[in-house]
Structures are given as structure tokens and as C-alpha cells.
Amino acid sequence: NAGVMQNPRHLVRRRGQEARLRCSPMKGHSHVYWYRQLPEEGLKFMVYLQKENIIDESGMPKERFSAEFPKEGPSILRIQQVVRGDSAAYFCASSPQRVERETQYFGPGTRLLVL
Amino acid sequence: GDSVTQMEGPVTLSEEACLTINCTYTATGYPSLFWYVQYPGEGLQLLLKATKADDKGSNKGFEATYRKETTSFHLEKGSVQVSDSAVYFCALRGEGGGADGLTFGKGTHLIIQP
Numbered sequence: 635n636a637g638v639m640q641n642p643r644h645l646v647r648r649r650g651q652e653a654r655l656r657c658s659p660m661k662g663h664s665h666v667y668w669y670r671q672l673p674e675e676g677l678k679f680m681v682y683l684q685k686e687n688i689i690d691e692s693g694m695p696k697e698r699f700s701a702e703f704p705k706e707g708p709s710i711l712r713i714q715q716v717v718r719g720d721s722a723a724y725f726c727a728s729s730p731q732r733v734e735r736e737t738q739y740f741g742p743g744t745r746l747l748v749l
Numbered sequence: 750g751d752s753v754t755q756m757e758g759p760v761t762l763s764e765e766a767c768l769t770i771n772c773t774y775t776a777t778g779y780p781s782l783f784w785y786v787q788y789p790g791e792g793l794q795l796l797l798k799a800t801k802a803d804d805k806g807s808n809k810g811f812e813a814t815y816r817k818e819t820t821s822f823h824l825e826k827g828s829v830q831v832s833d834s835a836v837y838f839c840a841l842r843g844e845g846g847g848a849d850g851l852t853f854g855k856g857t858h859l860i861i862q863p
Contacts, residue, residue, distance in 0.1 A: 638792075667850060676753075676838060677793070679850025690849045725792055727851075738842075738851060740785070742792040 636661065638728050638741035639708075646747045647716050655711040655744045659728030666709045667738055668701060671723040683709060716748045751776040751843050755854035758836075762829055763862050770824040770857045772813075772839035780841040782806075782815055782822040783851065787836045796824075796837070834861045 639658040647653050659666050664685055669677040682690040683703035694701070698716075703709040713720055723745045727738035756771040774780065781800045785793040797806030802817035811826045822839060839854040 640792075669850070669853075674855075676853035676855040677840075677851070679852070682849040693850060727793075737783075737795055737798060739795065740793040 638663075638726055638739055640724075640726050640741035640744050642744060643742060644745050644747070646749065648749050649717055650715050653713040653716050653720070653746055653748075655713075655724050655726075655746070656708040657711070657726030657728075657741060658708040659726075660730075660739055663728035663730050663739075665729045665731065666703050667727040667729075668709075668711050669725045669727065671725060671743070673722070677725060680711075713746075716746075718748050721746055721748045751780070751841060751852045753839050753841055753852055753854035755837075755839050755857050758856070758858035759860050760857060761860045761862065764831055765828045766861075768824070768826040768829045768833075768859070770837055770839075770859070772822045772824065772854060774820050774822065774839075774841050776820075776841055776843050776852075778844035779817070780843050782813070783840045783842070784811070784813055784822070784824050785838045785840060785853075787838065787856070789835075793838065829859075829861050831861045831863055834859055 666683045668680040671677045679693040681694045681701045698714045700712045723743045725743045727740045729736045729738050752775045754773050783798045784796040786796045787793050797808040799806040799815035805814045813824045836856045836858050838856045840851045
């Protein structure tokens with residue numbers, strides 16, 4: 635059973651460009667979470683999605699950031715007009731259901747560098 | 750809101766030493782508690798978890814006990830190895846509706862020297 639897949643693993647963008655990060659959850663998992671890890675910091679929750687629905691986006695910046703999880707294909711985290719402060723590691727996690735005690739399984743992350 | 754506080758690192762130990770990484774939390778009700786480990790250049794791996802008071806999570810020689818009275822979930826290992834060198838994150842998931850994301854501590858960098 636393959637784990638959570640993320641691509642690309644590393645992404646370099648210039649200021650003002652768009653960054654698209656992809657996440658394929660574990661097989662059988664329909665719940666996806668995105669987190670951001672700034673240098674020397676812990677992970678910060680950004681958004682929680684189920685197929686075709688955003689359930690909780692309380693941690694998402696109000697501008698330039700968006701996320702989707704279509705019926706078919708991976709979840710996408712999109713950052714428009716990137717700035718240097720967006721440089722971070724972005725991790726995706728998945729779980730099979732929205733049960734309170736359910737474990738979240740993490741992917742290897744995408745390391746975004748904005749020049 | 751919910752929060753997790755971990756001891757600052759880096760923590761440097763010799764092989765076969767005893768390890769304790771402190772973790773305390775603030776949350777209402779009975780959150781679930783987790784320890785994740787991150788090896789260099791990799792994502793987070795679940796190390797152990799506990800979902801109710803007095804539960805003990807254990808894995809690979811590591812243990813942590815959910816202490817409601819002290820709101821703590823300290824990570825312990827009796828004899829560490831060089832391969833345990835990594836960053837360790839304590840995390841919680843709050844109880845009740847809306848508690849979807851995990852709340853993480855800042856992480857503790859553990860360095861084990863041969």
C-alpha cells in the first residue's frame with residue numbers, strides 16, 4: 635500500500651510566479667490535510683479537504699492561496715504570485731475518515747524556494 | 750486555542766543514554782496526543798499516539814504516557830541509538846467538531862553521538 639505521495643519534492647519559483655503542489659493520499663483515504671513548515675518551526679495546519687469539498691480552511695492565508703481536491707486526481711495546493719515568505723516545506727497528510735481519534739499519515743513534503 | 754510546548758533543542762546525547770523530551774499541552778476536553786519523527790529531508794512519520802488519559806503509547810523502544818493531571822505527554826527511551834537522530838514533534842488533535850488539523854510543537858532536534 636503506497637504511502638502519501640507528493641510532487642514535486644522540490645520547487646523553485648521566482649517572485650510573482652505561481653506554485654502548484656500536488657498530493658495523492660493513501661489508497662482508501664478520502665481526507666486530505668495541508669500543512670506548512672517554516673524554517674525552524676513546527677507544522678501549521680492550513681486546510682482540510684474531502685473529495686470536492688473544503689471542510690476547514692481556517693489556517694489558509696486569505697489571499698493568493700487556494701486548495702482543491704477534485705473527484706478524480708490529486709489534491710492541489712496553489713499559491714499565486716509567490717513571495718519570498720512563501721518559501722517553506724509544504725506537507726500533505728491523509729486519513730481514511732473524519733473520526734476524532736484518527737491518525738494522519740504524512741507525505742514527504744514539497745520544499746518550495748522562492749527566489 | 751490549542752497549543753503544544755516542547756523543550757528546546759538541540760538535545761545531544763551519547764549512544765545508550767536515557768532520553769526524555771518534555772511535551773506539555775493546552776487544550777479543552779480530551780485531545781488525542783501524538784509524537785511524530787522527521788528524519789532529514791523526509792516527511793513526518795507517526796511514532797506513537799495516545800487517545801485517552803493514562804494511555805501509554807509505545808513503538809521502537811519509545812514510550813509516552815498521556816497525563817491529564819499535568820497536561821503532559823513526555824517522550825522517553827531507555828537507551829538511544831545513533832539512528833534515533835532526528836527531529837521529534839509532539840502534536841495534538843483537539844476534541845469535538847472543528848478539530849481537524851493537528852497542532853504541533855516546534856520540534857526538538859535530537860543528536861545521538863557514537
